[in-house]
Amino acid sequence: MKQFLVRSISGFMIGPHSTQIGLVTFSPETTQFKLNTFSSSTAVQNGIKNIPYDNGGTDTHQALSYVGSNSFISSAGDRDNTPDLLVVITDGQSSDPSKTKIEADILKQRGIIIMAIGIGSGVKMTELLNIASNSSLVIEVNNFNALSSTLANTIHSMYCQAGEITTSTTTATTTTTTIPPTTTPSTTIPPTTTPSTTIPTTTIPTTTIPTTTIPTTTTPLTTFTSPSSTTSPSQTTSTTPSTSTKHVSTTSFTTANLQDLPKVNIPFQKHTTSYGQAITIVCKVVSPRYPILEVFWEEFDNGITTRIDDKTSGIEGVTIPNPSLTIKKPMVNSTYTCKARNAMGNGSSAEFHLIVKGGLPTVTVQIPRNSTIIYGSPVVLNCIVYSSLKITAIYWKAFYDYDRENAKIIHEGECNTAGITKANPSLTLKSPKFHDTGEYLCYARNEAGQTLSRRIPVKVDGGIPEVHIGSTRYTAKYGHKVTLNCTVVKATPPHFEVYWILETYKGNTIIRQGESGTSGSTTNNPSLTINSTTTTDPGKYTCVAVNAVGKGSSQVTVLKVIGGVPNVTVDSTNYTSIFGNPVTLNCSVQSDPPHTNVYWKHSIDGKNTSNLNQKATGTEGITLQNPSLIIGKTNFAHSGYYTCFASNEIGEGNSESIYLNVTGGYPNVLATNPQYTVDYSDSVTLDLNAIGEAQSSMITLKVMGGIPKVQRQQLKYKTGIGYSVTINCIVKSEHLKILEISWLVYNPRTNRTNTINKGEIGYDGISPANPSLIINEVSVSMEGEYSYCAINKAGDACGLPSDLKGW
Structure with a gap:
């Protein structure tokens, strides 16, 4: 293989101003040397000889993509004013034939001429045709032993023949050849097994055996003009610039006599026919001295030259006895040249121009300079269809980025589209989404067949809005205004909605523009202003902006509202009043937010209680401004325990208990002992002696202790499911020891009350x-x-309930 490569390029002059050769092996893709690595033929040959033999797969599509990105670039030696040639040598079918075709077409669209050489039975001719720029640039041999010096010389000649289109100034007998861009349609061939012999693929500048790609930059070549030209040999030395563009066949003969070449003539140079109607182009070949070895035709269409011989399908003739060409079903306008070869070289006829009326539709599209569109913004992919025959179908194909292998066919009426009709073949994407990114082709069909357009690239750009908050924590006093700042930094496409999410132990609440007690939450002002904070406002807030792509959310910001239950105090816990006299039980209230209600509770025995409000008979006070209790005329029924209560929006607060003792009103009785002290519930005997009529004596009985005083610390508790929580309370038991404690829990769901005692699992305290x-x-x-609930010797007492919620 190495000797074959050396022989095939040995005739080139190598240098920065001449031919440049690079070589890449695959798989994996490895640049052995670049186009500008070596500046002499000897150096290139040594570079080829030093290539290591590595086993690898046949990822031809990756090799073609690699060469396009890494070999045919200016930094690797590619020159803008010099034609490019790529030679691919492979001994097996590519691992992905469809991708190989796509990558080959991309290189052809860049004007790179591709020659394909297949070795062995594992190669598919259809894939070689897909890779090569045209069928004349395809060679297939049985095995590596067939890579002889004769074949190397033939391929060397084909290197030169790859640039047959000339547009140049002719001096003496030289013609400067250039290689035009070509694109060749191809078909996808299913994968086949490669031969057992594995040779690294070679490309020059990309050679890997299984695949040899030879991107070479060629210089002007010396060729003969067409023998059918009316210019005589003496006239070919004229220095008059030539302005015509002709097909020429380059040969290795520089001393051949033109008279010895075949004379090839066609009687007519132009004919018009109808689509599908057979036509015969007459050709006559004369070779007086040397026998004709071969007859063939060349078809030139849209910059692509295709060889036609007697094995080409759809034709007749093209043999040595009958060199005329019969086209059974002409479909497109083309230019044909009849050619014959003898031992001295090729002879060519004048060009024959065939004009086909009707035929396939012409489909053209407008490729936008910027293929990026905004998510959700309508876009029109313009398509123009011309056909002399009746159009029978219009449709589009989309090769989406997420599934390049499978095309999506788009017909008229497809969801989210418009157009795709015979009157308007253009495709409108009404609201493009990210999955619409890809390449689109317009198809038109008439009775002659169907034609497709070039690919239109489409990239859908955009994203969800980017939302920022001013702070992660805000504190506001109860009843005051607070603004939670929010900014939508970036939204492409623009956002059309803003709202907030409030998360509390009760769940989530959506706050939109115009929500009662708020302002903001608009696209122009996404910040949220709460005009007067209440107990329902504390929680976690999130700012959300919405565009066509989706929702963007900010970080969470926490709002804390300062305030609490009223603080209720008394100046004394014991009062004494003489029967019939007034008494004032002082109470003061401090509350933020302000308290909205005041009342008292009275209990004679510490168990049964009665409520006293502003309307209670015989009392004054008990107002927001004066929460103290004023009893205008005391009697024995007024004795007992009193507690002051005040409530606001947050909850209820209460004072310590006050004991009122009402004395007097009976005759004096002289007590033996004026003072007794006993424990609560103990028995006592009071010794009395009457001192006289209408006289009384006072005995003081002091009962130490009483039922426990239980005070809750907080009205409501809220916590997350799975978290720990402490429900606080304060218990006071003067003089008497607490004998037993417990908690009662009422479950509203089951309507049952359970008791929690010390030591139960899951509880402490x-x-x-x-x-x-x-x-x-x-x-x-x-x-x-x-x-x-607490129990002492005097009795039991239970505090007011606290509500527990989990979220």
Whole structure:
């Protein structure tokens, strides 16, 4: 293989101003040397000889893509004013034939001429045709032993023949050849197994054996003009610039006599026929001295030259006895040249121009300079269809980026599209989404067949809005205004909605523009202003902006509202009043937010209570401005325990208990002992002696202790499911020891009340030293109303319930 490569390029002059050769092997793709690595033929040959033989796959599509990106670039030696040639040598079918065709077409669209050489039975001719720029640039041999010096010389000649289109100034007998861009349609061939002999693929500048790609930059070549030209040999030395563009066949003969070449003539140079109607182009060949070895035709269409011989399908003739060409079903306008070869070289006829009326539709599209469109913004992919025959179908194909292998066919009426009709073949994407990114082709069909357009690249850009907040924490006083700042930094496409999410233990609440008590939450002002904070406002807030792509959310910001239950105090816990005299039980209230209600509770025995409000008979005060209780005329029924209460929006607060003792009103009785002290519930005997009529004596009985005084610390508790929570309470028991404590929990879901005692699993606290209830892990079933109860020798008392909610 190496000797074959050396022989095939040995005739070139190598240098920065001459031919440049690079070589790449695959798979994997490896640049052995670049176009500008070596500046002499000897150096290139040594570079080829030093290539290591590595086993690899046949990822031809990756090799073609690699050469386009890494070999045919200016930094690797590619020159803008010099034609490019790529030679691919492979001994097996590519691992992905469809991708190989796509990558080959991309290189052809860049004007790179591709020659394909297949070795062995594992190669598919259809894939070689897909890779090569035209069929005359395809060679297939049985095995590596067939890579002889004769074949190397033939391929060397084909290197030169790859640039047959000339547009140049002719001096003496030389013609400067250039290689025009070509694109050749191809078909996808299913994968086949490669031969057992594995040779690294070679490309020059990309050679890997299984695949040899030879991107070479060629210089002007010396060729003969067509023998059918009316210019005589003596006239070919004229220095008059030539302005015509002709097909020429380059040969290795520089001393051949033109008279010895075949004379090839066609009687007519132009004919018009109808689509599908057979036509015969007459050709006559004369070779007086040397026998004709071969007859063939060349078809030139849209910059592509295709060889036609007697094995070409759809034709007749093209043999040595009958060199005329019969086209059974002409479909497109083309230019044909009849050619014959003898031992001295090729002879060519004049060009024959065939004009086909009707035929396939012409489909053209406008390729936008910027293929990027905005998500959700309508876009029109313009397509123009011309056909002399009736159009029978219009449709589009989309090769989406997420599935390049499978085309999506788009017909008229497809969701989110418009157009795609015979009157308007253009495709409108009404609201492009990210999955619409890809390449689009317009197809038109008439009775002659169908034609497709070039690919239109489309990239859909955009994203969800980017949302920022001013701070992650805000504090506001109850009843005051607070603004939670929010900014939508970037939104492409623009956002059309803004709202906030409030998360509390009760769940999530959506706050939109115009929500009662708020302002903002608009696209122009996404910040949220709460005009007057209340107890329902604390929680976690998130700013959300919405565009066509989706929703963008900010970080969470926490709002805390300062304030609490009223603080209720009394100046004394004991009062004494003489029967019939007035008494004032002083109470003061401090509250933020302000308290909205005041009342008192009275209990004679510490168990049964009655409420006293502003309308209670015989009393004054008990107002927001004066919460104290004024009893205008006391009697014995007024004795007992009194507690002052005040409430606001947050909850209720209460004072310590006050004991009122009402004395007097009876005759004096002389007590033996004026003072007795006993424990609560103990028996006592009061010794009395009457001192005289209408006289009385006072005995003071001091009862030490009483039922426990239980005070809750907080009205409501809220916590997350699975979290720990402590429900606080304060217990006071003067003189008497607390004998037993417990908690009562009322579950509104089951309408049952359960008792929690010290030592129960999942709970801590519940002791005289720490009467508070500690719930180690809150569950949904633990929600309810919790009350603390304490028992001493005097009796039992339970506090007001605290509400526990989990979220």
